[in-house]
Amino acid sequence: MKFQSFTRAILLSGIALGSVTTLSSPVWAQDEAAADEADASGEIIVTARRREESLIDVPISMTAISGDTLAAQGAVDITALQDKAPNMTMQIARGSNSTLIGFIRGVGQQDPLWGFEPGVGLYVDDVYVARPQGAVLDIFDVSRVEVLRGPQGTLYGRNTIGGAVKYVTNKLGNEFGGKVRASYGAYNQIDLIGQITVPIGDTFSIGGAVAWYQRDGFGKNLTTGAEHYNKDVLAGRISAEFAPSEDVFIRVAADKIIDKSNPRHGTRLVGNGGLAAFQPTASVYDTRAGIGDDNKVETQGVSLTGEFGLSDTLTFKTISAYRDGHTDTLIDFDNTAGPVLDVPAFYDDRQFTQELQLLFEGDRIQGVAGLYYLDARASGAFDTVLGGLNLTTLTSGTVKTKSYAAFADVSFDVTDQFKLSAGLRYTKDDKTGTVFRRNYTGIRSPLFGNTTAVPGLIRSDYTNSRSFEKLTPRVSLSYQPNDDLNLYASYGKGFKSGGFDMRGDAILTPTTVNGYEPETIDSFEVGVKSALLDRKLFANVAVFKSKYKNQQVTVQVPSLAGGIASFVDNAGRGDIWGAELELRAVPSPNFSMNAAVGYTNADYKEFLTFITGGTTPVDVSNAREFQNTPKFTASVSATASGDLLGGTISFTPAVSLRSDAYMFEIPTPALDPDGYFLVDASAAWTSPDDVFKLSVNLRNLTNERYRVGGYNFPGALFGNSIIGYYGPPRTATFNIEYRF
Template identity: 70%
Template sequence: MARITRTWLHLGASLAAIAATPAMAQDAAATVGEPQATTPAETAAEEVGDVVVTARRREETLIDVPIAMSVVSGDTLVQTGAVDITALQDRTPNLTLQIARGSNSTLIAFSRGVGQQDPLWGFEPGIGLYIDDVYVARPQGAVLDIFDVSRVEVLRGPQGTLYGRNIIGGAIKYVTKRLGNEFAGQARASYGSYDQIDLVGQLTIPLTDTLSVGAAVAKYWRDGYGRNLTTGAEQYDKDVLAARVSAEWSPTDDIFVRVAGDRTLDRSNPRHGTRLLPNGTDPVYAPTRSVYDTRAGIGDRNRVVAQGLSLTGEFGLSDALTFKTISAYRDGSTNTVIDFDNTALPTLDVPAEYDDWQFTQEVQLLVEADRVQGVLGLYYLDAKASGAFDTVVGLLNTTTLTSGEVRTKSYAAFGDVSFDVTDKLKLSGGLRYTKDDKRGTVFRRNYTGIRSPLFGNAAAVPGLIRTDYTNDRSFDQFTPRVSISFEPRDDLNLYASWGKGFKSGGFDMRGDAVFTPTTVNGYEPEKISSYELGMKGAFLDRTLFVNLAGYYSRYTDQQVTVQVPNVAGGIASFVDNAGKADIYGLELETRIVPSRDFSAQLSFGYTNADYKEFLTVIGGGTTPVDVADQRVFQNTPKFTVNASVTASTDFAGGTLSVTPDVALRSDVTLFEIPTPALDQDGYVLANASVNWLSPDGRYRVGMALRNLTDARYRVGGYNFPGALFGNSIIGYYGPPRTATATVEVRF
């Protein structure tokens, strides 16, 4: 009863905040002031037909864009019960999106074999995340919940020309809704398994004919899927408060100005994982009965804040030219703990803290003439990522403190232009020049005692300084892209493209100068060159839509983080630039929408990723050797398949829709070195959703069932074998079977 009372008090507070604060955006393409929802079948048609996307930084229909990409509307994600953007991996070919090991809101992203799973400060994702046009440089706080979103665009392959550094494997664009200039609102409440309670509200208030303000607020609670058997705390729980506010001013058809802010506070408990193997016969180190339980004794403190502010202006200079400016500031902080041994003992514990901030400025000149379309632009980023953590090895009564920061300044100039040679033949070309200046500072020191003074042990005895340096590096790169499109008829686009991408080099924040003296020199950029052939088309009187793409990529100097136990009792870390790899594959997305009452979709992805050269130092040697035949690509299933059907019928004066869906992923390894105890076999997830929509589209009642077979599947892990580390082989798991009921009203 107390919990229910608190829930209604929170609901009242949230609704009061919605009424008092301003919101962020409704889809620019939507009719202003119409709050009606669409049926799932109608939404399906919009996702593949004439939907307008901004993949090339300008508005185009999905069929016209010569880039392999998927688009999922916010309504689809909400109606099918998607918890956050990681659900996109079940709908998008060759995509892996997971919550990071030990975290609740840190994103791990891979596409076509390219990504970065190390969330430590200084390492940068290989898949770029954008909230509207603002680049989110750090993965902390990047597991975005589904509210106030018009659509999500997933671009596959290198996007270095238009999106720049680090967009080497693709981009995810979270496109929020435009406000419009009419009063409108929306409220959604959900209750589900494990006492899940979601409360979401949005409100738009026009102050004048040209100025509107709005707000979107979301609160998410959920008990844990398991428990901490040592502390009694919830394990895999959720406690998140998120909000977005904005103001939009459009005094004329040629001027649009938007100020937007967002903040997410995650106070969920840390995920400590579960032991997969015992440590001898000691019952302290025995695996738990449930994969969601833990015996971690490091504590349950976890707090993540991510927030940002942006100013966007669009000014029409003429019928053919538009000037656009995007200024943004973002920052975040994380205080967390990771218990690698999953016991009450400090066998292998890591308390940690991270901080980051970034300022970005981009200006664009958009061209929209009769036969020429394109964008020219300049980009600037100033950012700092810093942090510290202890590596506690309790059986030796030792701690290694690691701390440092990376300061980055990045400058870029870019252009991408399309030319209509004829009504059916189009050529596109683009080029970007990027220059990164980086300064890295790394400090590592041994202490005798459990934890260092920085993390609360003032009595710890300082020992050997293992790393202490500051160094500067600069990296620059040209990243071109060219494509040719042939449209033999309306709604059919055949295209071929070639493009390059690179991810900037940097400094290993864990680098140990005692074991690897060359760590002070940093590591080099990684590069990719990718070819793509594709087709996008509508057939059978626009009832069948097919997107097909085949690709081949040459991947060089891939940045691979390796962490291994060492004989001195610590953990040695180094970053390899891992030589050469070939990646090729196929992607198919089809959807049939014969009527507003029925739709079916199928997506298929195939990736073959093979190292041709992998140079690394092994066995304590000093000369790199080629171990390509012993390494595989991590987080890259060979096959991904998704299929769903949506059927609607008249019911109780409204429309009742049912959507079953199935997602299949083949075997996957979690690290470059195969580890049978950790690696995940292929699995299938079955989901279903039922939604009833009122005739005017203002009311919706829904039920979402996810992971119907209650499958257990690993999404991450750590591998520190050996008695000294408690044989710390631990895994992290995706959600179990859940059911969620939702009521939504639009006004």
């Protein structure tokens, strides 16, 4: 980020906050959203360690945001978390509408291909979501979202090496009620959301929520005339709760999401290597892609949760869940009308998980022990179409995973002030990968509709199995001289199992049949959590250092033999260190403020790669950078409220900053995003009886153009395909809500 832009952002944030403090005759009160997050003492209650605790008591760097806060500030989906949680990147994956990529403290996974594991675990009501497709969850019927930074391998398993995101939906309770919300905004945005709870007797309730999102595109496909960056999503949840006594709680829940938004093809950033003359689009949201506009993502799941109080100190919990999904998509890498570099694709996945927990709550000992099982299958296929060569390479494959784990995490009050917490998890993953790649003469293979394509060289055709296992410990020591201060130090190890590259080409990279190795991280953290000034100011500070080993880096490069070569490097080792500061202030009844600052310094110490298919690894660490990891992130927001027309009016400005970052490990100046800042604002009026609410959300007020994804396939053979994807422009949304 240029110094002038950084200074401008700081000034804007000061102006925004200044405008709050100069409201005429303000009546200070804690804002509704903050009140939903906190208990009567102003403290936030979380479940980061699989049990309810005060945020101050948890020796983990984390951010907790209520669903009401996200909705009130106009957050469309969970990617808005990156504007509120420090040292976090959460974006819609390049070329998709609902596939999620997440990074925390420099650790994550950008490649959403089936078989690759995410580095940041996503949980919906304690159910692990194994695949990123359909994981860009919209904000509705959500109680809160918790962001846990650093490896969470003890309690959350093998793929939380960077951290975990917990999406906690609302429990039904036993009172009839509900709400409906209608929204209209820029680009003909229409959102309709409704939820209801219906008690049947004193012990049983059923309820549900449905959300329908429609929006025209921010841009246009100049070749086909279709909307580009549009939205067409229908989502719903239904659940039933049975609580015959204080010791028994059973919940059955099901959800489904259908996303028929047009595919995002990006926009070309440079000329196309001497083919047709390059014509830049007038808008970064426009495209000239000619592959088509059909796209559909469908995900669904069902879960059964049971909690049974065995005694005053013991609780047994069981979580059973099944999820599946299917994606049909099109990616036009060249962004021209012709099939220069086109990729039609589909993905399928399904998973069954079972977790058993035994929770213990004694006077001086608290903890949880459990068993975990996952049975998952991810598969898919895609064509890589090189129109200039009249060549198509079909890639297809399947990864079957069975994962077994046993874990325990226990906290012991050594004294009233000193607390020791320790955990250990054993994980074993069995994986079987099947990969098939074949050349065809013609545009597309028979699998994608061209029955006249001539089959050619088989490039990969193998099945292989591997097992990976690891013990991941965690230990922390806390000193709490009083209820309002916690000083802690912790160590944790993260583990992400190895696997097989579904794009692996056994001719170009023969070792691909052996798969790639697991990656691990050792993370050390010291922190302070505090409630100051009679609980009018909450301040959390954390400093961390991590040793990252055998990082799995997916590399895709053009091949002179035709097609694109893919391989996964276990990239040696890297050091990551940084700090986070989070503040929450409630100085008077009608005013609250939140601020967060993050700093991450990530540096490769060794990066071994087999360059151009060589057999001897070469260390290129001096020429590699951590992707999707800006050095600085920051955000600040404030809410002021007062009386108006018998009801309550509130105003919330918000500013977020991100410094320069790298799109991939290899610096690419044409693609790497510059730093940027976003300015948002929201205002709301609530009726005296809290039944009606009118609000407006203004997002990206400065109309910033900021790049969030891209592809890099230079060279005339590939149409010099360097394309970018962008975050939303300035929007305004008006909402009306009725509660009953």
